[in-house]
Amino acid sequence: MTDELLGRHKAVLPDWLALYYADPMEITHGEGRHVWDAEGNKYLDFFGGILTTMTAHALPEVTKAVSEQAGRIIHSSTLYLNRPMVELAERIAQLSGIPDARVFFTTSGTEANDTALLLATTYRQSNQILAMRNSYHGRSFSAVGITGNRGWSPTSLSPLQTLYVHGGVRTRGPYADLSDADFITACVADLEDLLGHVRPPAALIAEPIQGVGGFTSPPDGLYAAFREVLQRHGVLWIADEVQTGWGRTGDNFWGWQAHGQNGPPDMLTFAKGIGNGMSIGGVVARAEVMNCLDSNSISTFGGTQITMAAGLANLAYLVEHDLQGNARRVGGLLIERLRAITAQVPEVKEVRGRGLMIGIELVKPGTEEANPEAASAVLEAARREGLLIGKGGGHNTSALRIAPPLSLTVAEAEEGADALERALRSIQ
Known part of the structure; x- marks a missing residue:
């Protein structure tokens, strides 16, 4: 089903319209901080359609x-x-x-x-x-x-x-x-x-x-x-x-x-x-x-x-619902957890950000040289762990971008951090 849709996508849409992942995915529905793909796989969404699903997927008040x-x-x-x-x-x-x-x-x-x-x-x-x-x-x-x-x-x-x-x-x-x-x-x-x-x-x-x-x-x-x-x-x-x-x-x-x-x-x-x-x-x-x-x-x-x-x-x-306050509290916990996780990962130059807008910059170990290959590998590995993240950066797209909906819970932040830790470890 996804291969067929990908073929149709390539036939009618521009080549420069980028898709994430070596095997692109179709998201069919979402609820809260989670989405599902066409194969029925469930993901914790830490990117929110490029920071656009800001509050929650299928928020009843909005729908x-x-x-x-x-x-x-x-x-x-x-x-x-x-x-x-x-x-x-x-x-x-x-x-x-x-x-x-x-x-x-x-x-x-x-x-x-x-x-x-x-x-x-x-x-x-x-x-x-x-x-x-x-x-x-x-x-x-x-x-x-x-x-x-x-x-x-x-x-x-x-x-x-x-x-x-x-x-x-x-x-x-x-x-x-x-x-x-x-x-x-x-x-x-x-x-x-x-x-x-x-x-x-x-x-x-x-x-x-x-x-x-x-x-x-x-x-x-x-x-x-x-x-x-x-x-x-x-x-x-x-x-x-x-x-x-x-x-x-x-x-x-x-x-x-x-x-x-x-x-x-x-x-x-x-x-x-x-x-x-x-x-x-x-x-x-x-x-x-x-x-x-x-x-x-x-x-x-x-x-x-x-x-x-x-x-x-x-x-x-x-x-x-004071989602700004939630971003401060849960985002602060998430940033500190990610800094602890990445302290011993040589590919990580820096964990930066504020609230629920967090970047992890990847470099080639022992250097300041950007590492876009590592960023792409972590993106793929995170998906396999059931986590969707983004990437960016002015140095060959070598930064991971983490921006969940602002209603993220502490438990979901811990779940996402665990998945990201496994994804980062997988590339070493």
Whole structure:
């Protein structure tokens, strides 16, 4: 059955549409933190459809909201008043921390980042963008043009001029050996020097924790220090919260809040988890930035009634059940357990992360050289152990990515850690 579907997939879909595993799998259904494949195998899901099933699979509150809304109306476009869209926008604006916030809904993180770039370049009348090395912001023409990860940027052609800044990766690069404070000082000095050589950019776009880049991050406070410099130059700060938003990091509701000493960003983008699998993305910006466009615009599929109903139900469940707190508690236990497990595994360079957003970087033993072969082997071995994980990283995809639904229990965290330990041992 799976071989037949794989043949059909290859016949009609692009070659560059990657599939995990040497023997690709079809997921047919899920419940809670588990999914099942077409052969009936059950897996503990530690990747959530790339951090998108944020709360739980088949969460009754969300499926009920979607079903009830589908029975009334699914879609009308943004040309008509839309009560669920207004209600979700009100909640997100309040949660964003951005004063006088406006919200625009899209269907994906890529489209959200596209919109943020449109707003920033229009508001600042500049097509120059600052981005972080090792970053990823989507697969559209403009988004790949600001992506600082060669493996995910298939063309150098772009409508934007992009300049890449140091700081997104703490343990690699020219400042890796510095203390946290000196690391921040060096990165800020690099930014100051860069701004002295170029025309004023429109914005800096940055993921508080780099997702596709392997869950890397700078020390807390780097973007606050950047913010001080950017404000002096009139440059906007866009926080790409597509993967870090909604409490996943545990310590904060948004990733930017670990760097918020100089206030919130001018814009933040979101997607993935807010709809718990439904296609929702969006931008939050202060009003003067959001309202800078002087021509008509709509979003045919952004903010449809059915996706907004899912977002409202999912956000309510997340807040009422303190899943941010659960991510902090269970994620903290999981990180410490994984560090203990990997202490004697020579292929593991580092276990990093925050909350339920955890990366394990693999290297060739005794070196700093990336080990993508080991990452692929562990991915396969984890599947055999009944565990689904992801992979990423800017150095030849050599990091394992662990991001379960935020309702993960302590028992499930222990189960997943045990499976991952066996998978790591199997490659030695």
